[in-house]
Amino acid sequence: MLAPPTDQFRILIYGKDSTLLETRRLLLASSGFRVRTVSSMEQLHFIVNAEEKYELFILCHTIPEEERVNIRGMAIRNGVGLYQLERMEAPPRFIGKVGNMVVHVEERNFSNLRVPTFVCTSNCIVSRRRSCAQ
Numbered sequence: 001m002l003a004p005p006t007d008q009f010r011i012l013i014y015g016k017d018s019t020l021l022e023t024r025r026l027l028l029a030s031s032g033f034r035v036r037t038v039s040s041m042e043q044l045h046f047i048v049n050a051e052e053k054y055e056l057f058i059l060c061h062t063i064p065e066e067e068r069v070n071i072r073g074m075a076i077r078n079g080v081g082l083y084q085l086e087r088m089e090a091p092p093r094f095i096g097k098v099g100n101m102v103v104h105v106e107e108r109n110f111s112n113l114r115v116p117t118f119v120c121t122s123n124c125i126v127s128r129r130r131s132c133a134q
Helices: 018-030 041-050 065-078 091-107
Strands: 010-014 034-038 056-059 081-084 119-121 124-126
Touching: 010 018, 010 041, 018 034, 018 091, 034 041, 041 065, 056 065, 056 091, 065 081, 081 091
Parallel strands: 010 034, 010 056, 056 081
Antiparallel strands: 081 119, 119 124
């Protein structure tokens, strides 16, 4: 079951397809998340450097690997969770995975995280095959 998000938890979604971005934004917003979308690295850098803090970045599967590497570094420097979508996902599964990420990011507990993603927080990166040492 999806845990209710807190009012302070903010999600930023980055992708190249405006239709997918809006669909994902609406799905998460209808589940109570505070969500914003961006479609360029310039927008992403501006928002991260000039505006409010985000607790979770979601990268759409359309983002090239070079940009993903750049964003992983940005997430680590800012202590932000990072969820990399590897493919299209059905809405209930997407919402469930994001809810799971929210719980783990808020608790900084990654030992039971089972989504194909990297989660970056202040000093750890977690993939589905590694556990956080914190």
